[in-house]
Amino acid sequence: MLSVHEARERILSHFQKTASETLPLTACANRVLGVDITAQHDIPLFDNSAMDGFAIRAEDTHASPTTLSVVADIPAGATPTVTLAPGQAARIMTGAQVPAGANAVIPVEDTDVRQHAAGTFAPKTITFTKTLKAGDNVRERGIDMRAGEIVLQKGRTLKPQDLGLLATLGMAQVTVHKKPRVALLSSGDELLTVDAPLESGKIRDSNSYTLAAAIENAGADVLRLGVAKDSREAVTALFDQAMHEHVDLILSSAGVSVGAFDFIKEVIEANGSMDFWRVNMRPGKPLAFGSYRGINFIGLPGNPVSAFVGFEVFVRPVLGQMSGSLDGNRQTVRVRCGEDIESDGRESYLRAKLRSESGILQAHLTGHQGSGNLLSLVQADALLIIPAGVKCVPAGQEVFAILL
Numbered sequence: 162m163l164s165v166h167e168a169r170e171r172i173l174s175h176f177q178k179t180a181s182e183t184l185p186l187t188a189c190a191n192r193v194l195g196v197d198i199t200a201q202h203d204i205p206l207f208d209n210s211a212m213d214g215f216a217i218r219a220e221d222t223h224a225s226p227t228t229l230s231v232v233a234d235i236p237a238g239a240t241p242t243v244t245l246a247p248g249q250a251a252r253i254m255t256g257a258q259v260p261a262g263a264n265a266v267i268p269v270e271d272t273d274v275r276q277h278a279a280g281t282f283a284p285k286t287i288t289f290t291k292t293l294k295a296g297d298n299v300r301e302r303g304i305d306m307r308a309g310e311i312v313l314q315k316g317r318t319l320k321p322q323d324l325g326l327l328a329t330l331g332m333a334q335v336t337v338h339k340k341p342r343v344a345l346l347s348s349g350d351e352l353l354t355v356d357a358p359l360e361s362g363k364i365r366d367s368n369s370y371t372l373a374a375a376i377e378n379a380g381a382d383v384l385r386l387g388v389a390k391d392s393r394e395a396v397t398a399l400f401d402q403a404m405h406e407h408v409d410l411i412l413s414s415a416g417v418s419v420g421a422f423d424f425i426k427e428v429i430e431a432n433g434s435m436d437f438w439r440v441n442m443r444p445g446k447p448l449a450f451g452s453y454r455g456i457n458f459i460g461l462p463g464n465p466v467s468a469f470v471g472f473e474v475f476v477r478p479v480l481g482q483m484s485g486s487l488d489g490n491r492q493t494v495r496v497r498c499g500e501d502i503e504s505d506g507r508e509s510y511l512r513a514k515l516r517s518e519s520g521i522l523q524a525h526l527t528g529h530q531g532s533g534n535l536l537s538l539v540q541a542d543a544l545l546i547i548p549a550g551v552k553c554v555p556a557g558q559e560v561f562a563i564l565l
């Protein structure tokens with residue numbers, strides 16, 4: 162049986178990056194940058210005031226007190242027309258361009274004026290006792306970004322603050338990778354939609370909801386195909402629908418084990434190829450990879466926790482790779498086991514709650530680790546990774562954990 166690492170490498174080798182597209186900046190949140198972004202000019206583009214106050218010449222501030230005559234008024238957005246001579250100041254607002262001759266700003270609250278009430282005229286003179294150095298309260302041209310500097314790297318998932326930076330640079334259009342498209346189906350005669358009345362022997366399809374949200378959270382678009390009944394015809398019909406939509410991946414849950422009604426494997430084999438259908442892991446051993454009429458296929462297990470873990474371990478990395486993302490995977494950290502943990506020798510992904518104790522993350526299992534127990538997954542902050550071959554991790558030992 163394949164190890165998790167071998168299975169993931171094998172799956173990843175079948176996926177290419179999506180092409181890029183150019184979108185308006187307003188559509189770029191959470192999208193993956195397709196190019197490096199270089200600052201086209203210095204930011205800020207001109208020396209400007211960090212405070213509401215008066216632009217002055219620092220060398221004029223050695224008398225105590227200093228009195229200067231106010232020769233100009235510079236609101237934000239204005240172009241100063243004066244050059245300060247010795248003994249002169251200009252009223253200036255935060256963000257306004259510092260006039261020629263000035264090299265510092267004295268905040269209004271440090272002068273005898275104390276505050277500029279909205280609508281007041283500039284005073285004739287100001288008096289203050291502080292001594293200033295050149296550069297005080299001035300935001301120097303280029304202090305934030307320099308022309309020619311790479312400020313955002315290709316492969317970065319754009320955060321809100323990145324959009325602000327792109328706007329600062331005047332980038333109304335941005336080149337990003339296209340979102341991968343994933344067709345999602347559940348399978349099983351026992352499955353009801355969320356709004357259907359319960360019936361004897363039936364359960365609600367939860368995987369569709371978990372996995373669709375996980376796909377979108379990983380930066381891809383989802384085509385929800387619903388539930389395939391346990392028959393060759395039903396499974397084939399949904400796979401064909403996915404094929405006609407030219408998706409990048411068909412993702413299913415359930416029906417890939419050794420049950421008498423598990424038709425998915427058979428349909429894949431009849432219309433493409435099955436590369437493997439088991440991985441040495443827990444939960445989630447029945448995990449299938451293959452292709453259906455030329456489209457890559459991943460079959461997750463049916464049990465809700467197994468399906469989720471399979472998604473995190475195999476599908477999220479695939480979607481990250483396709484979307485060109487360098488930062489799309491979940492963070493893995495070292496944590497200390499807060500209790501003895503038993504395992505069965507397979508690479509195991511166990512649900513745990515993390516608590517910080519004196520700065521060290523301590524992990525406690527969230528309860529029974531049965532692969533159908535969704536509440537214990539909901540309560541978990543992390544999946545502890547117990548390596549293959551390990552049967553017991555004593556309390557106090559460190560393991561890696563995937564933060565959820």
Ligand code: AMP
Binds near residue numbers: 349366367415418423
């Ligand atoms: P299977 O792989 O078809 O044998 O399914 C394994 C287990 O997962 C069974 O207990 C199923 O009822 C359950 N299961 C399968 N699909 C879903 C689903 N979409 N939502 C919740 N449970 C499911």
Ligand code: MG
Binds near residue numbers: 349415416423
């Ligand atoms: Mg089934």
